[in-house]
Amino acid sequence: MSQNDPNKATGAIRFDKAGITYPNGVVGMKDLDLEITPGEFVVIVGSSGAGKSTLLRAVNGLNALTSGSVEIDGERVATHSNRELRRMRKRIGMIFQDFRLVKRLSVMSNVLIGRLAHVPGWRAMLNFWPAADREIAIDALKRVGIADKAWVKASQLSGGQQQRVGIARALAQQPAIILADEPVASLDPVTTHQIMRDLVRINRELGITTLVNLHFLDLAREYGDRIIGLRFGELVYDGSAKTVTDEDFRNIYGRDFTEDDLLEEEV
Amino acid sequence: MNVPARPPRNWMLLAGVTGLLVAMTVWSAYGIGFSLTEILCNIAGGTRLITESWPPDFGFLPRLAEPMLETVFIAVIGTVVGGILAIPVAVLAARNITPNKLTWFADRNFMNILRTLPDLFWAMLFATAVGFGPVAGALALTVFTVAVISKLWSESLESIDMGLPETIRAVGGTWFQMIQFGAIPQAVQHYVSYALYAFELNIRASVVLGLVGAGGIGMILETQRANFEYERVTMIILAVLVAVLIIEEISESIRKRLA
Incomplete structure (x- = not known):
């Protein structure tokens, strides 16, 4: 399934002197220069409040920059035009810690939400989805292995299954980029590894640029290609997951790390 | 550990609120011409209404x-x-x-x-x-x-x-x-x-x-x-x-x- 135009690699992200200062004066992002190439699997680490979510949410404009710019495939993420913003968001999937499903609707309906911006408004409104879009939704469910749950109510699924629906919803967007904001923070260790493996596999299979926020260091090391460390909204580490040292993590966190920073027990 | 002494009640406030409520009710009753004697005198009319209303006309x-x-x-x-x-x-x-x-x-x-x-x-x-x-x-x-x-x-x-x-x-x-x-x-x-x-x-x-x-x-x-x-x-x-x-x-x- 080729989702992207084969002649043109998509999903490049570029931050240029990007900054976000919240109305209450808190600095969420400071002078960030960052370049992410299409198809990369990037893990973002940092203690809570370091600006991990802010960074992800700047990519799809959920948080607007207050200085600098962020570009996707050379196109600046709009801050004012809703229409422009919707057009860009259409190809950016997002996965959340709390899954964010419509619990009382079926899995299928939830995945079709990923098609909202791709179909004419009246079709979505009347729940009259084109066959092609239903096909895309089913493909997305197959890719995360829960196609058999298509007609089950979302609330009846386990946490891991709900997150898979979340991933399928993102895939249904046929995205160039997937943003995963602490995707495993409310899952048990076994399910955590399954979900992380799903994300990596999808990244490899479809070449979707993937940014994942994690707070467990061992997970970052195990699954990341590239690790980005944030501290107080600033980039303090950017390097390969293969070569990142404990010293680097200490620097990112500004302290010694403890068992709490690891998914598996021993330090 | 002992329970500390119960804080004193604010009797003034209690009396004030009660007084205010009584005053408001009396004033309002007076205002609309509410009178118990009048109600008692007219109760006969009410009884007549009740007897005339019974039994219900099932037809x-x-x-x-x-x-x-x-x-x-x-x-x-x-x-x-x-x-x-x-x-x-x-x-x-x-x-x-x-x-x-x-x-x-x-x-x-x-x-x-x-x-x-x-x-x-x-x-x-x-x-x-x-x-x-x-x-x-x-x-x-x-x-x-x-x-x-x-x-x-x-x-x-x-x-x-x-x-x-x-x-x-x-x-x-x-x-x-x-x-x-x-x-x-x-x-x-x-x-x-x-x-x-x-x-x-x-x-x-x-x-x-x-x-x-x-x-x-x-x-x-x-x-x-x-x-x-x-x-x-x-x-x-x-x-x-x-x-x-x-x-x-x-x-x-x-x-x-x-x-």
Whole structure:
């Protein structure tokens, strides 16, 4: 399934002197220069409040920059035009810690939400989805292995299954980029590894640029290609997951790390 | 460890509040000419009314079916039309999902006006506009229903989790889609519950509206009362009581199941 135009690699992200200062004066992002190439699997680490979510949410404009710019495939993420913003968001999937499903609707309906911006408004409104879009939704469910749950109510699924629906919803967007904001923070260790493996596999299979926020260091090391460390909204580490040292993590966190920073027990 | 001594009560405040309440009640009673002696002297009239009202005239019962049905129809139309119109009114009045401050402000004030004016006022207004009869009653209850549901439901909408609406934004959805897929599904149970509650209110209100000529069983009640047919009046009241109880029972059991 080729989702992207084969002649043109998509999903490049570029931050240029990007900054976000919240109305209450808190600095969420400071002078960030960052370049992410299409198809990369990037893990973002940092203690809570370091600006991990802010960074992800700047990519799809959920948080607007207050200085600098962020570009996707050379196109600046709009801050004012809703229409422009919707057009860009259409190809950016997002996965959340709390899954964010419509619990009382079926899995299928939830995945079709990923098609909202791709179909004419009246079709979505009347729940009259084109066959092609239903096909895309089913493909997305197959890719995360829960196609058999298509007609089950979302609330009846386990946490891991709900997150898979979340991933399928993102895939249904046929995205160039997937943003995963602490995707495993409310899952048990076994399910955590399954979900992380799903994300990596999808990244490899479809070449979707993937940014994942994690707070467990061992997970970052195990699954990341590239690790980005944030501290107080600033980039303090950017390097390969293969070569990142404990010293680097200490620097990112500004302290010694403890068992709490690891998914598996021993330090 | 000992429990610390009980803090002293504020006797002054207690006495002050009690005194104020007594004073207000006495003043108000005096103001409306309320007098116990007068009530006791007139009690004979009340007893006569009661004896004349008994037994209920069961022979009149068959003639009640049609107006009773009309009352229910009026309530159904008022609830359905009003319930639909209440949806946008409630959405625009919910601070967390309204498109902008100005819309919110205008809609809030619109709702306040609807709520301030009583259903009887609307019935009279529509009676003047479209003539006395059930249509005026249905229109009045439509407005009344909008007022009830929009107020209650906009508060439900304000308490939803904003994660889902944000997710709809994140997939590139429009404001309308955010409402349809992100906000409403979280509050749909409340909506059904409030609509049923509005229906209960409307059944009762449509009886009262009949008294001022807006059709239904209330209108029969008023004509029989005006003709001093008290045994028939009793029959009508009993019939209304039974009908209202049945409908409320059904509605309440549905609402409980939803909760």
